[in-house]
Amino acid sequence: MKKTLLTVVVLLLVVIGCKKIMPPTPKDDELLDGPVEGLSTAETQQFLKGDVAFNDDIFTPQNGLGPIFVANSCGSCHAGDGKGHPFTTLTRFGQIDSTGNQYLSLGAPQLQNRAIPGYTPETLPSGVGFSKILPPANTGLGFLDAVSDADLIAMSDPTDADADGISGVPNWVNVPSYCQLRANAISQGGKYIGRFGKKGAAYDLLQQTANAYNQDMGINTSFEPYDTYSKLEVDPEVTNTTVHNVVFYLKTLKAPIQRNQNDNEVQSGKQVFMSIGCEKCHKAELKTGTSSIAALSNKTFSPYTDLLLHNMGSSLDDNYTEGSAKTYEWKTPALWGLGLSKNSQGGNYFLMHDGRAQSIESAILMHGGEGQQSNTNYQNLSESEKQKLIKFLESL
Ligand SMILES: [Ca+2]
Numbered sequence: 001m002k003k004t005l006l007t008v009v010v011l012l013l014v015v016i017g018c019k020k021i022m023p024p025t026p027k028d029d030e031l032l033d034g035p036v037e038g039l040s041t042a043e044t045q046q047f048l049k050g051d052v053a054f055n056d057d058i059f060t061p062q063n064g065l066g067p068i069f070v071a072n073s074c075g076s077c078h079a080g081d082g083k084g085h086p087f088t089t090l091t092r093f094g095q096i097d098s099t100g101n102q103y104l105s106l107g108a109p110q111l112q113n114r115a116i117p118g119y120t121p122e123t124l125p126s127g128v129g130f131s132k133i134l135p136p137a138n139t140g141l142g143f144l145d146a147v148s149d150a151d152l153i154a155m156s157d158p159t160d161a162d163a164d165g166i167s168g169v170p171n172w173v174n175v176p177s178y179c180q181l182r183a184n185a186i187s188q189g190g191k192y193i194g195r196f197g198k199k200g201a202a203y204d205l206l207q208q209t210a211n212a213y214n215q216d217m218g219i220n221t222s223f224e225p226y227d228t229y230s231k232l233e234v235d236p237e238v239t240n241t242t243v244h245n246v247v248f249y250l251k252t253l254k255a256p257i258q259r260n261q262n263d264n265e266v267q268s269g270k271q272v273f274m275s276i277g278c279e280k281c282h283k284a285e286l287k288t289g290t291s292s293i294a295a296l297s298n299k300t301f302s303p304y305t306d307l308l309l310h311n312m313g314s315s316l317d318d319n320y321t322e323g324s325a326k327t328y329e330w331k332t333p334a335l336w337g338l339g340l341s342k343n344s345q346g347g348n349y350f351l352m353h354d355g356r357a358q359s360i361e362s363a364i365l366m367h368g369g370e371g372q373q374s375n376t377n378y379q380n381l382s383e384s385e386k387q388k389l390i391k392f393l394e395s396l
């Protein structure tokens, strides 16, 4: 009897002790790396296979890493599928106008700054301007992928016909032959609307993924078979099945869930967001068309982006062009998940394409060009309106 009681007490102490030292389990709405709701069993299995390839496939010289590379797994730059850190940036160079890349023989467009033993990593040619970009969060991408081209065109205003200072244009890109065109894809001069990457230069998640394997890790696929070092065509180092699983995983990562939606200040912060013109680019609501994945078909969702390019002014000019995107143009980043981005960034914010903004307010104050008016409107707000706006943004 006594012994049992002692055991119970000891067990209780252990349980209480554990509670104190173990960090609390994050709530569902604080996690970014789960699947969308409503996947079938087979779809969930494919999601899980893609999850493993994305996070646990760590490449080594034995299974194909490099010879020149930037990192050895997708997950090392996209930890928890959240935003990356200034330590995990990519560097691109050599494209300043529409004439194409001027430094192809010197390692452009992307710098592979690491190499496996016996090989020399690339270095930037001296005197060349370069662009450093921070990994974006990888959430809700399947929803963005399934918006129709017609909807994107409807939001664009290339000549600023309504004279509100905001144009917004799609990035018209060449589509690699291995990509499948979207249903009802709209083309202009043989080019199609890109939507992934910070300038929207990748047509779809297959191109983004095949390119990441090749350029970021030196892993060749049948889609991108040219070795970045020898420039020769080599055998695939991961299978097409693995690539498709990763693409499926990216497509079916859930959209971040807004927190504190019913808080009064959050709600009035959203009104401020709408009234000072933020929503002209960071669109509160988009809808998907039909998708082969039922959970993504005909859904309305709140990403706070229009997926279009905007002139953001000279101080955000990165001296680098992609597709039809100019050096000063950026695709509106989705703001969903914004308030959670610190979790994968070591407790601090690193916002804007290169992480230069260390708070939400400083990100707003960096908006120039088409974003200048809303920046000025922000500065003219009262302190309490500003606070509500920030509180709303943190709830995303
Ligand atoms: Ca390789």
Ligand SMILES: [Ca+2]
Residues within 6 Å of the ligand: 107, 108, 109, 110, 111, 112, 122, 228
């Ligand atoms: Ca290179």
Ligand SMILES: [Ca+2]
Residues within 6 Å of the ligand: 157, 160, 161, 162, 163, 164, 165, 166, 167
């Ligand atoms: Ca306009």
